[in-house]
Amino acid sequence: MKLSTVVFILSTFILLECWITNAHLAIWTKSMFGQDRGNVNSNRAAQPLQDMRFDQWWWHGDMNDPPDEGEVFNLPANGKADLEISSNKAFTSLGTARPGLKPNPRDSPNPWLNENGWGNMHARQRQDVAGCALGIAYKSDPRQVKPEDFVIFSVVHDCPARQLQEFKIPDLPACPNNKCMCAWFWIHESSGGTDQMYMTPFVCTVTGKPSNRQIGKPHPPVKCDMDRSKCVKGAKAPMYWKNLEGNNMFEPGHFAPTYSSKYGYEDGAQNDIFV
Template sequence: MVVARSAAVVTILLAQCWSLQAHLAVWTKAMYGQDRPNINSNMAVQPLRDYTLKEWWWHGAMDDKPDAHEVFKLPAGGSASMEIADNKAFTSMGAHGMYPNPRKAPVPWNNTDNGWGNMHAVHRQDVAGCALGIAYKDKPEDVKPEDFAIFSVVHDCPARQLQSFEIPDLPKCPNGRCQCSWFWIHKSIGGTDQMYMTPFVCNVTNAKSTKKVGKAIPPVKCDTDPSKCVVGAKQPMYWMQKEGNNMFEPGHYAPTYSNAYNYKDGAQKDIFENGHAAGKKSTTKTKKKSKRGYKNRLD
């Protein structure tokens, strides 16, 4: 009777998870905002849009820190795998765990009906790319938005529940820890214009390089004019907020972690100190609203 009741509870919880599917985050015990007591949590996946800097920065989870010993390892010159899901239940941290073959993208492409999340891409070619950024600060309170530098990009992410990211030859972190974050902006055709951020504690292992990561600046759209491409360390793209934006594309024209903004697929090997070339932009803290408005599409 107890076993049957437990199974029924798990079934109900997973059914609730299914109904909440819509958005995504990376999941690790080193992340901020774990919502530890809740095995059915989707707090970390909530999209960011129309928030003040204080509201959206660090996904609002600065005070929900991971345990002191939890650090996500980034092997310099190697690769690291991260779990992606719309709910803690569908990760190694939850009751259900990952689905079979987590490194494979859905075939045929299902988008919303794959069990672990919505990639906001109606067609396979609409997947817009996700990225990892690093800030060389050991305390999260010391990190500012401009401190992050994107060091790894996967153009066809999110598409797999377990995603591998290539790591460049990064230098060691101060006091054995840096601050990292996962970033994602889906194409506007895939739903409401918004952005995603999952911060976590990280450390570069097997670090032998003495090269420092350069000061990152915002990217510039340059797919029609390569002379405008920013070469060198690039910031994450902060977009569609009331404050803190560094990207000002209008609604329905989402910036993406793609070649269009000179984010190459794989490890970003141009991020080390050697200056920048081509386009330059500065960050402001006011929101530039589109004349087209922010009409919701497919959420």
Template sequence: MVLVKNLSTFLPLVLSQALMSNAHLSVWMPSMYGLDPTNINSDNASQPLQGYTFEQWWWHGNLDNPPADNESFALPANGSVDVEISSNKAFTTLGRGFKDANPRMAPDPWLNQNGWGNMHAPSRADVAGSALAIAYKSDAESVLPSDFVVFSVVHDSPARQLETFHVPDLPVCPNDRCMCSWFWIHKSIGGTDQMYMVPFVCHVTNATNTTPLGKPVAPVNCEGDKSKCVQGAKSPMYWMNLEGNNMFEPGHYAPTYNTGYGYFEGAQTDIWIDGHNATSTTGTSANVAAATKAVSKGVRHGGVHRRRGWFGGN
């Protein structure tokens, strides 16, 4: 038997761990990688990505766990999509159904007694945005981190089990098949410093636009000076892993998918422009091309991924 001598110290630790366990969230859909179809209680996709090698965090480690061949998530150009967000597949329509009576509503009160209704956050102040990104490649094995372009953002997400994302006027996918992913970084107040990535197969419907997306670059912190915000196509934020990062904020200063990093609410309608800083456009396309070339030498199976500086970092 383990005796707890100092209950006042022990209880805060238990409560802290309970809140942090609620912090693990992901989207769930039939076309996702790592669906774990035989396990109704799967939470693999909801596990955070922190301190990993590139092979471990990229594609959430699920390149070898694709969806069924006929599964693809439809993105209606100039429309919207609903995605299911949960800590566990059991609390989705792929399992036993939504835990919340009204999955489109944020919890009220925010933090309730059963620890679920808050979705992940100790308060509304911690909900800092999540994003959908698309890569115009039909083969997951060929997708590089620099291929993803963020096309939709919800600033007060994740707060609902059923979240609506608006889709811009995306062009059709090659072979009617693209690769998409959901990304999220919670604010540092919500627990440890982590990122989340859930890739899935997608395709664009009702497409009339034929203009390709611009080349993305990583955003920068422009909270205090909007002139520093990156304009045009932006990459997802890769942070807090051992390699492959494109964000280098220190611990407890999490980058987030909101206006503080140049992501506006809803469909990102500037993604047909090459990403560039508002005050300096020199060299951005060249930097992206160099990063893509560096990653392509070692990303795929059997490669050695101990490189630094893929995206201008160390």
């Protein structure tokens, strides 16, 4: 057997092992920061953010690795958008090596912990999957964006569970200069892994027929599963947690806040974000 063939088989095996066992995830798109273009087997964007200084975790530390000029992710107002979720670039359409996207990337595992070699990317049982979210900041210059500028506009309660995830988009207004900054956010249940938060920033714009509605000032959510009257009404901020600086959530370890109804995030488009 040729050495090159052996190397390919071993590298594919290693990738599969990483996929099955690695709970670290990111979204992958040509408009993302931190593509790590020189590495087709990159997992840099999927590295978790915990116990870091603000300058280390903000923008996932990838401000200096922007997308190519002109790359932008379209958010159709009142529509839907798909994003790929993976632990490694090789398991996405950005990768150049096998295995890439699986045949039915929109499917979640059935049964939940299946044995098809892919698993469900993260958790061993459905109740460990706590939700992920998209946030938008109405600034065209990423260096001008502050944590409080982001507002969560779409949530999927049973995310991450699919390679290709659909997000519902509310009636968003247009972006300045046809460019906004977006980010994917995720904090898994403490029972589903260690205490970590995730953030993947990317360039985005609102397409279709943007509205003239004004988005309200976002506020951090509070846990309200036992008393719905405590839920934060209106626009909600992303949850920044478990770092040394810049947190807006202060739950102790092993009690992770989540993008779920427990914290007032409804499933789907967040239609309550407007003034």
